Every structure is written in structure tokens, then in C-alpha cells.
Amino acid sequence: MEFDPQTLEGYRLKLRYKACYHLGSFCPDVDDIVQETLARFVSALRDKKVHNPESIGAFLSGICNNVIHEYWRRLWREAPPDPALPEHPAVPPASEAVELRQAVAAALAQMSERDCELLRAFFLEEQDKDEICRRTGLSDSQFRVALFRAKERFRKIYRQEMKHKSPGLH
Amino acid sequence: MEYHEDPLLREELIRNYLLKRLDESATKAFESHYLICDECFEELRASELLMGGLSWSKVDRRRLEDVVVIAFSSPVQLTRQSEMTGLLRGMLEQKDTKVLIDLSRVSRIDSAGLGMLINCYSHAVRNSGMLKLLNPSMEVQRLLRITHIDSVLETYYDERQAVASFNS
Numbered sequence: 453m454e455f456d457p458q459t460l461e462g463y464r465l466k467l468r469y470k471a472c473y474h475l476g477s478f479c480p481d482v483d484d485i486v487q488e489t490l491a492r493f494v495s496a497l498r499d500k501k502v503h504n505p506e507s508i509g510a511f512l513s514g515i516c517n518n519v520i521h522e523y524w525r526r527l528w529r530e531a532p533p534d535p536a537l538p539e540h541p542a543v544p545p546a547s548e549a550v551e552l553r554q555a556v557a558a559a560l561a562q563m564s565e566r567d568c569e570l571l572r573a574f575f576l577e578e579q580d581k582d583e584i585c586r587r588t589g590l591s592d593s594q595f596r597v598a599l600f601r602a603k604e605r606f607r608k609i610y611r612q613e614m615k616h617k618s619p620g621l622h
Numbered sequence: 623m624e625y626h627e628d629p630l631l632r633e634e635l636i637r638n639y640l641l642k643r644l645d646e647s648a649t650k651a652f653e654s655h656y657l658i659c660d661e662c663f664e665e666l667r668a669s670e671l672l673m674g675g676l677s678w679s680k681v682d683r684r685r686l687e688d689v690v691v692i693a694f695s696s697p698v699q700l701t702r703q704s705e706m707t708g709l710l711r712g713m714l715e716q717k718d719t720k721v722l723i724d725l726s727r728v729s730r731i732d733s734a735g736l737g738m739l740i741n742c743y744s745h746a747v748r749n750s751g752m753l754k755l756l757n758p759s760m761e762v763q764r765l766l767r768i769t770h771i772d773s774v775l776e777t778y779y780d781e782r783q784a785v786a787s788f789n790s
Contacts, residue, residue, distance in 0.1 A: 466657050469667070476741070509658035513650065556675035568676070575637055575673045581630065596630055603633075606675075607668050 454497075464490060467516055474520050485523055489516045555613035562609050567602035574599060625655055625662055632662070636669045686722075689785045691756070693724035700728050700735030719751025720788045722781075726757035736769055743775055756784050 455463075467486045475482060492515050496502055502511055560568060570588070573579045579587075585595050625632050638644050639652055656663045682695045723742070728735075739755070746753040754776045758766060766772040778784035 462660065463657065466663055469663070470653055470657070509656075510650075510654035512657050513654040516653075517650070552671070553674075553678065556671050557678065560675045571672060572676050574633075575669065576676050578637070578641065578643075580634075599633070600629060603668065603672065606672050610671065 460490065460494075463493075463512060467512070470513070470516055471520065475523075481523065485516070485519050488519050492519070552614070555610055558613045559606055559610035563602070563605060567598075567605060570598055571602050571606070625652075625659070632665065633669070636662075636666050637673070639666070640670055640673055686781070686785045687789075689720045689722055689788050691722045691724055691781070691785075694727040697727050697729055699730040700738065701730060701732040719746060719749050721746060721751065721753050722756050722778075722784050722788075723753065724756045724781075725759070725762055728762055729759065731762050731765055736765065736771060739775065740771065752788055754778060754784055754787065756781060 464486055467489050468482060471482045471485045471489075472479070475485070489512070493512055496511070496515075502508060570584065573584050573587075581592065581595055584590070585592060588595075590598060625635070635644070635648075635652060639649065644652065656666055680694055680696055680698060682693050684691050684693075721742070723739070725731075743753045745751075755766075756778050758777060763772075763777070766775070766777065776787065778787065
């Protein structure tokens, strides 16, 4: 089984996301973890340990979980650092992160209050469909349409904002 | 689970994943899936941005001298991942290392919220910075005392005093 560089780059992006999810985006070793995961994955491919293409996701995810657990174990084994000394140099925020945040804020500002309210109820307040329908008077199908349209509108405006801010990135 | 069968179910799953509400096996299954599914990964990232944006609007940041004061613009409970993420991001995007978190609008905090404060504190210390708390409610203050977090995180009830303490 072989993978083109684009597929591997896609895996790298997703593994980075997964590692940040478990370790926090401020973890300075995320890229090392992703690199180690990919190295083990490629090595397993070379040794023909992966036979079923459908199990690649679970296989890759399992390797990443192992690398994360090893990382945690290593951190626990190591002596705690002197809190008076900075463990890692201060990392200023990437300008992309600030731009991203501005684009998201601008996208939300352009959306209607009704859309924002619906999205807030579903995503932040964790209300279920029935609860929101009861409160807003929407039917099941109206709720689905409203939710996905609102999310789509957000995605569209946010992409436009990102294009405007960083034409090279999108 | 068939992730593409019902978009609403998938959206709920993504929301619960982002809020860390899924159990271990559901988390593993979803991660195994999105690693090979661009569509679900794209939905996940869009929902994360959306949830981040919705929660950021609840976090205000302002500067007093060289201290950044982070506060919630509406009452919150520090028990939800989304709000915590907003606060964490607010802090982590700072170049500044003197940060005061105003807890006056935090009505309730649980172990996850306390853990988040400790994470913020660790982040500040790692970056040679300082993190202090302002105006916790009686309930929050009680929990800070029981868990001895108040011995690590200095707490103030007067903003000017708190700001002055960073430079004393």
C-alpha cells in the first residue's frame, strides 16, 4: 500500500488536530508527536502490516494514541521543572491565529441575531433539537434547515473574510 | 456508527466531541473516522471555529497599564469546555505575561474549571509571567480554598490593588 505526498500531508494535518485536542494547542511537542506517529505509520506500511485500507484510520489513530501515552509517561517520569525557570521560550501568537479569530468574529457579526441564537443554543448551551424547537416554535425539519443554513452562512462569510485577510491562505 | 446518515446526529456528535462529552470508545471511533474522511474533518473544523467564535464573544480583554484583564461579558459557569476554551484562547493569544482573570461573573466552577485555571497559571509561569484572580464569588472562593489553589493563585478584590501587585 502506498500513499502520495498529498494524502500524507492530509494525515499530518488531521493528526496535528487530534494531538492538539488531547494535549492542548499550547503543547510545544505536538509536531514531534505527529512526526513520530507518521514515521511509525510509514514503517508499518513498509513492513506490510496494514492489509485492509478501511482500517487505516483506526490504525493511524491507534499509533497516535500510543505516541501520546508514551509522551505522557515520559513527562511523568521526568523531574518537575524549576517553576522559577521558563520551561519553554515564550511563544508569541501566530499572526494567522489572530487573523483567524478576527475573521470568525467578523463572520459572526454579519450573521442575523436569529442565526446566532440558534447556533448558540445548539453548540454552546447544548440544547437538544426538541428543546430548541419547543422554545422557537420550529418544526423538526425547519430546525434542521435553519441550523445547517446558519452553519453554511457562517462558513461562507468566514471564508470570504479569510480570503480578504490572507489571500494566499485560501 | 454511520457518520453520514443523519447530518444532525453528526453535528451533535461533533459538538459533543469538541465539548469532550464523548466516552472513550466513541472518541476513538470518531477520531479513526475523521482521519480518513475529509468531509467530517471539514465539518469538525468549521464547528470548532463556530463554537470558538460564539464563546469568544463572551470574553472581554482590556489592558490596565501593562496588565491584561480578562473577564466574561455575561454570567458563566466554568464547567463547560466551550467557555473555558474561549478563556484559554484569550489568554494564550496574549504576548503579555501579566494576566488578571476577573471571576466576578463566574457563578459556578467545577474541577474542570479549576484545572483550566491551573493550566493558565502553568502557561503564565512557563512564559515567565504571572496570573492572578480578581473578585471570585463566595462559592468560587470556597472551592479555591478547599483545593488550596488559593495558595498558588493570588486573589484580589480590588482591581487597582491587583494591578499594582504585579509590579510590586
